[in-house]
Amino acid sequence: MLKFIIENNEKYQPGLSIDCVIFGFHDNQLKVLLIKVPHNERWSLPGGFIPIDQDIDTAAVTILNERTGVEGVFLRQFATFGKIKRNDNHFGNEVLEYLNISPEKGKWLTQRFVTIGYYALVDFLKILPTRRNEGQIIEWIDHKEVPELILDHKEILDKALNTLRIELNLMPIGYNLLPEKFTIPELQKLYETILDKKLDRRNFLRKITNIGILTKLDEKKNNVAHKAPNLYSFDKEKYEEVLKNGLNQGW
Amino acid sequence: MLKFIIENNEKYQPGLSIDCVIFGFHDNQLKVLLIKVPHNERWSLPGGFIPIDQDIDTAAVTILNERTGVEGVFLRQFATFGKIKRNDNHFGNEVLEYLNISPEKGKWLTQRFVTIGYYALVDFLKILPTRRNEGQIIEWIDHKEVPELILDHKEILDKALNTLRIELNLMPIGYNLLPEKFTIPELQKLYETILDKKLDRRNFLRKITNIGILTKLDEKKNNVAHKAPNLYSFDKEKYEEVLKNGLNQGW
Known part of the structure; x- marks a missing residue:
């Protein structure tokens, strides 16, 4: 070639x-x-x-x-x-x-x-x-x-x-990289892996839910012994919207 | 040429x-x-x-x-x-x-x-x-x-x-574009001009002061008849620091 x-x-x-x-x-x-x-x-x-x-x-x-x-x-x-x-x-x-x-x-x-x-x-x-x-x-x-x-x-x-x-500060991320249903800790791990640093759990939860791209499902992850974490999925429509306009926690 | x-x-x-x-x-x-x-x-x-x-x-x-x-x-x-x-x-x-x-x-x-x-x-x-x-x-x-x-x-x-x-979402801006001493409304105008949209006064004040690059001076703008606005200057050292690391209200 x-x-x-x-x-x-x-x-x-x-x-x-x-x-x-x-x-x-x-x-x-x-x-x-x-x-x-x-x-x-x-x-x-x-x-x-x-x-x-x-x-x-x-x-x-x-x-x-x-x-x-x-x-x-x-x-x-x-x-x-x-x-x-x-x-x-x-x-x-x-x-x-x-x-x-x-x-x-x-x-x-x-x-x-x-x-x-x-x-x-x-x-x-x-x-x-x-x-x-x-x-x-x-x-x-x-x-x-x-x-x-x-x-x-x-x-x-x-x-x-x-x-x-x-x-990561401008766009949502995760669609196609996580299973259809995922937990917040799984999503946080994605961010931590890319950023190569630990993030504060509560802070992350607050920020990620504020974006408005997540749908909380009426299911829990069931292979976990106790205190099973909630499952979420991406709201595809809102995700696309934010992808288009940017996260813009901006001005 | x-x-x-x-x-x-x-x-x-x-x-x-x-x-x-x-x-x-x-x-x-x-x-x-x-x-x-x-x-x-x-x-x-x-x-x-x-x-x-x-x-x-x-x-x-x-x-x-x-x-x-x-x-x-x-x-x-x-x-x-x-x-x-x-x-x-x-x-x-x-x-x-x-x-x-x-x-x-x-x-x-x-x-x-x-x-x-x-x-x-x-x-x-x-x-x-x-x-x-x-x-x-x-x-x-x-x-x-x-x-x-x-x-x-x-x-x-x-x-x-x-x-x-x-x-504007990633970096501080304004140094070298505004007079050495300026008011918050002047700084806000800079953002509004670039973004070509009106910004909420209180929101802007909160966000811009949170970044920590402004020094509030012990002076007021004196050519204004009444309710003279406070003057500010950039804290050059912090400005440079944020320029280097990004605003990163991030994760």
Whole structure:
């Protein structure tokens, strides 16, 4: 695929790429989707190049799908990375060597690249990546155990996580990440996992119920011995409304 | 300048530009810095191309300065715009015709361009733009009276304004935009102008004082006939602290 792109580079936007940070949550675990590239045994974010005839938002979907088989994920652009030193020639030359392309013919790849970051948050049990290349490994890796990544991918990942944390103050979260019926402690755990810190139980309860997106069900969680916690579900309509207008505890 | 870039295009990142949305506030007015381009008498955001040897954040500063003479402004990247249709050939060809460059030699300009948006908020009385080209007009224009803009610049401007409004929920604002001593109603007016809506007086007072960035002074505004309002100033140290950590009325 990469060889095809380099050899048909007039079909791709020059000097511009897209990298995707796919966060996966399930059962109090926050993971990130990473690919081990064959040429140097190092890990990377799933990324690629922008077809000249595709909007960048569409290209992000295409690239994610081509690299990982993942589809149906809502990707949000969060930042563009453009330090001059972010892609050194060393990296590009290694790739060319691996693909058996001469430096002259592979000049397109070793030019300066700016990359646009997209991110998503999904349930990692519902999204099954599939390997697209022999020798390529795709894995959900715990966000605290991320190995060394190529180029500036660690910086891109960190920025995406930071954006996700800020989003918690602006948007509701949890739909599609929790079972249909859940307890407040389960929802709190989701927030704690993403924020990587403990939250005060009462404070959380007050704030989350104030948003008005929860429906208290007439059921209790029944596998708990005693003092069974109440079950809740999201009020889909209100959830969508808040998603559209923002939490805006604002001004 | 543009002619120089097209003729020396190997010194610039291909297919990538930067556009700056500079908001100016003073005395309850919110304006935006626009340039009238000579070749077709239409208005545009100050923008330009990325020197191959500059980080994109540095290039944004360079571009703003080269187009408008403005410097010392803190630019924040907010989004990248990359619809295929955003720059039609029509526009590029007009520019080439105006600059008397053949379509063949000007191919660099008529390629597909993706643009990175940066924005800033300043006091428009403190920032004096200077014209860099004969025939070019630079003006602070009220954000509600923005004329038709080239390309997708209106969309870029709208997105920047939306980002600024969201930022009000995340960051303190007002330092450098208000006189050193100000009243709460003056501060509230700043918020109302940016948000383009009336805010409840008591609610605003409660929220703004809760942030803890204001120092109540032992003075009153003395040009007011009766019931003179109290004067406040920003507690610079706390302001910086909140700027760093975010308002985070969060979780």
